Amino acid sequence: MTTTIPLPPSASLTSTPLPDGGESQLLEVSMGPQHPSTHGVFRMDVALDGEEVVKLKPIFGYLHRNHEKIAENETYLGSMPYTDRLDYFCSLTNNWAYALAVEKLAGIQVPERAEYLRVITAELTRLQNHASLVGFLMQDMGASGTPLMYAFREREKILDLFEALTGARMMCNYMRFGGCRVDLPAGWLEQAKQVVEAFPRFLDEFEQLLTSNEILMARTQGVGVLSKELAVNAGITGPMLRATGVNYDLRKVDKYGIYDRFAFRIPLGDHGDVYDRYMIRLLEMRESVGILQQAMRDLPDGPFTDPKTKVRNFRPKPGEAYGRIEAPKGELGFYLISDGSPNPYRYRVRPPSLINLTILEDMCLGRNVADVVIILGSVDIVMGEVDR
Amino acid sequence: MLGVGILKGLTETARNFFGSYVNKDRLTTIQFPEERAPRIEASRNFPFLVYDGTDAMQGLRCVSCLICEKECPPKCIFIEKSTDKKPDATGKPQFYPAKFNIDVSVCMSCQICVEVCPFDAIKMDNAFELSATDRFDDLLWDKNRLAKPNEYYREVHPTEAAAVDAELAAARAKAAAPKAPPPPPAQPATPTATPPAKETPAEK
Numbered sequence: 050m051t052t053t054i055p056l057p058p059s060a061s062l063t064s065t066p067l068p069d070g071g072e073s074q075l076l077e078v079s080m081g082p083q084h085p086s087t088h089g090v091f092r093m094d095v096a097l098d099g100e101e102v103v104k105l106k107p108i109f110g111y112l113h114r115n116h117e118k119i120a121e122n123e124t125y126l127g128s129m130p131y132t133d134r135l136d137y138f139c140s141l142t143n144n145w146a147y148a149l150a151v152e153k154l155a156g157i158q159v160p161e162r163a164e165y166l167r168v169i170t171a172e173l174t175r176l177q178n179h180a181s182l183v184g185f186l187m188q189d190m191g192a193s194g195t196p197l198m199y200a201f202r203e204r205e206k207i208l209d210l211f212e213a214l215t216g217a218r219m220m221c222n223y224m225r226f227g228g229c230r231v232d233l234p235a236g237w238l239e240q241a242k243q244v245v246e247a248f249p250r251f252l253d254e255f256e257q258l259l260t261s262n263e264i265l266m267a268r269t270q271g272v273g274v275l276s277k278e279l280a281v282n283a284g285i286t287g288p289m290l291r292a293t294g295v296n297y298d299l300r301k302v303d304k305y306g307i308y309d310r311f312a313f314r315i316p317l318g319d320h321g322d323v324y325d326r327y328m329i330r331l332l333e334m335r336e337s338v339g340i341l342q343q344a345m346r347d348l349p350d351g352p353f354t355d356p357k358t359k360v361r362n363f364r365p366k367p368g369e370a371y372g373r374i375e376a377p378k379g380e381l382g383f384y385l386i387s388d389g390s391p392n393p394y395r396y397r398v399r400p401p402s403l404i405n406l407t408i409l410e411d412m413c414l415g416r417n418v419a420d421v422v423i424i425l426g427s428v429d430i431v432m433g434e435v436d437r
Numbered sequence: 438m439l440g441v442g443i444l445k446g447l448t449e450t451a452r453n454f455f456g457s458y459v460n461k462d463r464l465t466t467i468q469f470p471e472e473r474a475p476r477i478e479a480s481r482n483f484p485f486l487v488y489d490g491t492d493a494m495q496g497l498r499c500v501s502c503l504i505c506e507k508e509c510p511p512k513c514i515f516i517e518k519s520t521d522k523k524p525d526a527t528g529k530p531q532f533y534p535a536k537f538n539i540d541v542s543v544c545m546s547c548q549i550c551v552e553v554c555p556f557d558a559i560k561m562d563n564a565f566e567l568s569a570t571d572r573f574d575d576l577l578w579d580k581n582r583l584a585k586p587n588e589y590y591r592e593v594h595p596t597e598a599a600a601v602d603a604e605l606a607a608a609r610a611k612a613a614a615p616k617a618p619p620p621p622p623a624q625p626a627t628p629t630a631t632p633p634a635k636e637t638p639a640e641k
Contacts, residue, residue, distance in 0.1 A: 257449045
């Protein structure tokens with residue numbers, strides 16, 4: 050099994066002996082927190098031997114805003130808008146994970162139409178998250194603008210759909226315990242179908258632009274390799290894990306919601322390098338388009354929320370529950386303990402970004418600074434979720 | 438062959454560049470201050486208080502029940518309940534907010550105040566050009582600034598407002614109805630005709 054030694058203290062680092070008998074000097078560089086490639090306020094203390102990274106220490110917490118403690122003093126419903134702000138790219142999947150945990154805790158049944166609405170919004174979220182992630186990854190690689198703007202053009206269409214449905218582009222606050230807040234407005238489904246139908250064409254264009262590009266391949270293949278064993282041991286989830294070849298997707302494992310009704314495949318990588326992570330995202334988008342088409346075709350009529358669930362004075366009986374879903378970034382879980390009062394006794398988030406970030410040093414050792422930037426880009430972090 | 442991938446990518450960029458002259462799908466920029474994207478009906482940002490009739494302070498639907506203040510997640514609503522009662526739009530004496538302040542620098546536009554309000558008194562606005570010069574006083578909106586007529590609500594959220602209006606009219610008819618049926622128990626046909634007649638003067 051290949052496991053790397055944990056963070057060596059800076060003093061024990063040895064530099065390479067030079068041919069003339071001298072020693073090279075280690076250089077410690079602080080990347081961030083305002084570095085454009087760190088996707089938010091994130092800092093890396095990098096020790097360099099020449100151009101090679103010999104130590105990397107991620108430092109986060111700049112965006113900490115006490116999410117869990119605030120939630121413990123807030124009603125169950127009151128935490129819902131705060132979950133939007135965790136991973137602000139995918140507020141709808143955050144809502145879903147939290148709603149799922151509370152539904153488990155309180156034993157609430159979700160009507161069928163609401164399940165379909167959740168799948169549709171969550172898969173649209175996955176599309177826009179992965180598209181913009183690939184755009185940002187290219188930005189980190191130096192393709193300034195073009196792929197990112199193409200991705201944002203598509204994301205904009207999906208955000209317009211979100212705004213028409215939920216009222217907000219990013220802070221959707223859409224799911225409720227036992228369903229969703231509002232039903233689809235008139236004409237929404239037709240518009241969404243058009244967007245989904247047009248999406249594969251965008252993916253084809255995107256792949257034409259990027260996939261076989263020699264510069265992209267040279268920069269990403271064999272870079273930031275993550276082994277299967279380390280990924281599993283470190284608890285990595287999501288596209289990062291599947292890029293290493295481990296077949297683990299909660300949509301298949303847990304079959305939460307109604308994911309057992311859709312036919313879709315789980316794309317798996319081979320090498321666990323940055324290129325695989327890029328490809329996994331593109332392939333996942335194609336599968337998501339398939340799920341969306343099936344869900345929009347089968348969307349039943351009926352109530353969109355459970356009428357028995359109270360909006361105010363909602364008190365689940367004492368107990369605990371852990372709800373988890375496959376968010377675009379990995380396993381997003383909410384752990385709740387209720388003591389029968391209107392606010393949770395304990396509220397804990399399992400953020401995929403933070404846990405996927407823990408193996409950053411293992412992927413970066415021996416690479417140079419430019420590679421660190423794209424390895425970080427391929428992890429897909431959102432600091433709102435890492436720091437909470 | 439080396440370079441093929443780059444050439445393929447460049448054709449793609451060229452297709453987008455030249456395509457933007459003919460295909461509206463590829464030209465997405467809107468020249469903002471001059472040109473504006475159509476408003477999306479459901480969009481929301483900050484709450485406002487709905488009033489009926491013409492006098493804003495007289496017609497406020499808010500009865501100062503303090504539910505929104507309690508449920509607001511970031512606690513940005515401050516209400517001071519009145520000590521006396523004033524007749525509301527339907528003529529019924531009600532408490533009213535002596536003070537109703539929303540600190541919009543704290544508000545996170547989550548719409549929970551709207552969801553919990555049992556009187557349809559607070560709704561979400563979608564005005565977005567709200568820059569102010571003072572970050573304290575200008576962002577603490579009092580009830581005079583928050584009050585907006587029901588017509589405005591109908592204008593910004595037509596579908597939602599129609600549903601709310603219908604619901605309120607039904608509730609008022611129902612509230613007016615029990616008074617009407619008991620006096621004439623002999624005639625079952627007339628009560629259905631009387632409530633609408635009684636309701637119209639009340640709405641003015």
